[in-house]
Amino acid sequence: MRLSRYFLPTLKETPAEAQIVSHRYMLRAGMIRQASAGIYSWLPLGLRVLKRIEAIVRDEQDKAGCQELLMPTVQPAELWQESGRYEDYGREMLRIRDRHERDMLYGPTNEELITDIFRGAIQSYRDLPKLLYHIQWKFRDEVRPRFGVMRGREFLMKDSYSFDADFDGAKRAYNKMFVSYLRTFARLGLRAIPMEAETGPIGGNLSHEFIILADTGESEVFCHRDYVEHDVLAEDVDYDGDLEPVVRYWTSLYARTDDKHDQAAFEAEVPEDARVRRRGIEVGHIFYFGTKYSDPMGARVTTADGQDVPVHMGSYGIGVSRLVGAIIEASHDDAGIVWPEAVAPFDIGLINLKSGDAACDSACLDIYNQLQAAHQSVLYDDREERPGAKFANMDLIGLPWQVIVGPRGLQNHVVELKRRDTGERHELSVGSALAKLWAWKS
């Protein structure tokens, strides 16, 4: 993509309303634009990141045996009256009345609707287990939306739901999601630690939040240092095998959110030099809640021995749009964003230091074509701008690799290759620069 044609309205000034770094950089880099408090438009650069994250989340859900469907954003109030949550949910639920005066709502989550779909389709244990998910916009009418996409009102969430005939089956589903979340976040370039958590308005008695440590995190978290240092499993997993050992490791040491924190237990269980007390950002939350919804809503199955029982359920959420902010919180410097390769909006930034100069234009076009032929996505800064502005802009956007082409370099038959994360730079011939780039990337 040529930057001269791209819709990328970057800002030179830091917007006053942005209190945290991810919000500032997302606005400055032209990734998002506020439509209303806590509601954002995703501009082309931001949408590319959102889609890459979504694709990884989807891929890991599919690998874990989840099947994708898509529920609507607007739901009928009746279902929430059946479950008993219509009144309980409070003012965060965006209530809507349609033209026929029917009570509707913009879904903040989907336990009721998926339970309704299940009860209309499945009656027998023979059709279990089932793991279903969707990736859909949700709305929670936060009283004080802030921190950009980190605590917005309209947000993109992946939510999965498991259906099993008994607790043992439900625990296997919980384990699958637990492990797939470890893998998902690792692929996104994040270290997310599962921590015991409160269940809140979803309910249930078994729940973990997946937490990224970051100074700007919304709450305090407490855990054993081993979890901060332990490599999250990224290798392939056999989801039909026994996942309990992995889950047991990740639940054997102290790791709790502040709601669940118990200082006495922390001190008793964790040696002083292994106690980690940090701020954290929640990026995923999983729940086992048994028959909390299936019971009142009549989602029942016949078991192998002919009994009629409410189905055991769990739900499993990942904040897809929130992750864009969370990744920036975890990966940035003073100059801007430092994207992990897996989610970068483009693989490579190509800077032409003297657009209009025949040698620079020709060398850039040649590199641009070579990179695209190698299936790399390239953002090519072909604008007529000062070099300083181009460097600052490319660092702000945070693409992992930069290729910089200027007239002086070309006289010496070299271009500059730069890593965004370490700042490492090399002056090399075009051929050697590309060879080094492939070596770095592999």
Add this chain to the structure above:
Amino acid sequence: MRLSRYFLPTLKETPAEAQIVSHRYMLRAGMIRQASAGIYSWLPLGLRVLKRIEAIVRDEQDKAGCQELLMPTVQPAELWQESGRYEDYGREMLRIRDRHERDMLYGPTNEELITDIFRGAIQSYRDLPKLLYHIQWKFRDEVRPRFGVMRGREFLMKDSYSFDADFDGAKRAYNKMFVSYLRTFARLGLRAIPMEAETGPIGGNLSHEFIILADTGESEVFCHRDYVEHDVLAEDVDYDGDLEPVVRYWTSLYARTDDKHDQAAFEAEVPEDARVRRRGIEVGHIFYFGTKYSDPMGARVTTADGQDVPVHMGSYGIGVSRLVGAIIEASHDDAGIVWPEAVAPFDIGLINLKSGDAACDSACLDIYNQLQAAHQSVLYDDREERPGAKFANMDLIGLPWQVIVGPRGLQNHVVELKRRDTGERHELSVGSALAKLWAWKS
């Protein structure tokens, strides 16, 4: 995907509420389930089709030089008050009041929001032309939602917006979208005819609807027979070249929706034996409306000669979720859906006529693996069901190709290969069946 594990709640009975064939088949084939009047959940089979259509629409938008962004579903009322449409739009607009008593709405379309984004980002002709699009859920609170996804309340739309410094530029953008729509619908296996249309609540003075002819169409359309017979261009297009000849051809003969129909002109312009009067389904609608939004909302640019003018705009919509129904209306028989290859939820249906029989299971597994290795998506009916039920189910779902494996055939070392569209069948060895399948598909 093994059908025994797939979440595919097909129905044996025809649902009473479904008045048209696409609605009936989508419910019976387990593609959708109603959440509330005019609001549907897309079950896994339906979502696969929706996503394939979305991907083709996106690809053709990208090829035409459109850049994707994503605007939110919930919009502030202020923007619609600025344009003057907040009161005009009437009761089809779903109005929402948030917890702070601010007036919001669920976007039925996005002219106001994109104009707001534009005016915050672009001030100069040098940054023009721009073509932006998004694919997002919309809501129109229809008084009588019906016909399933054909006239739902929550629906998925691709809407593009063009920005140019003058009419000539805007007309070039209009032509790009005109041609890209011809290509998009052709790739979807549809013959969609551009017809002069009223502009309705979007406004403007130049507008075409893209119409599929179908007996269940919502309105009457009138056109010259040449358009029904003329091949829509499917070859590649140079969008930077002159598209006027293509547009001129498609606008030179009589083709109008009923709102624009003029019987006297029809009879004067079209010889009697070339007059086509049919029912039609609208699948796309394009508008040039000049400065209708940029003027009141102050979206202005400086021109090359230093003038400050409101930007010229157009908008261009494709009903992505509606297309799922429209394709079924255009392509089905008494047994069920007949998917065009480009949008089929799976490429191939594999039927095991005797699940549990060692020879059948082994032959099916071998074929399943071979097809998957060749990057074909396969729905494998491995359930313990009667052959008749399996045949009926696979025909209902409408996958383009079926491979049928039974014990008697295997004794003669053959399987059956069937085309869904023509019903053509062949008994062949596995190797020959796959060879014939590749020949058909290429």
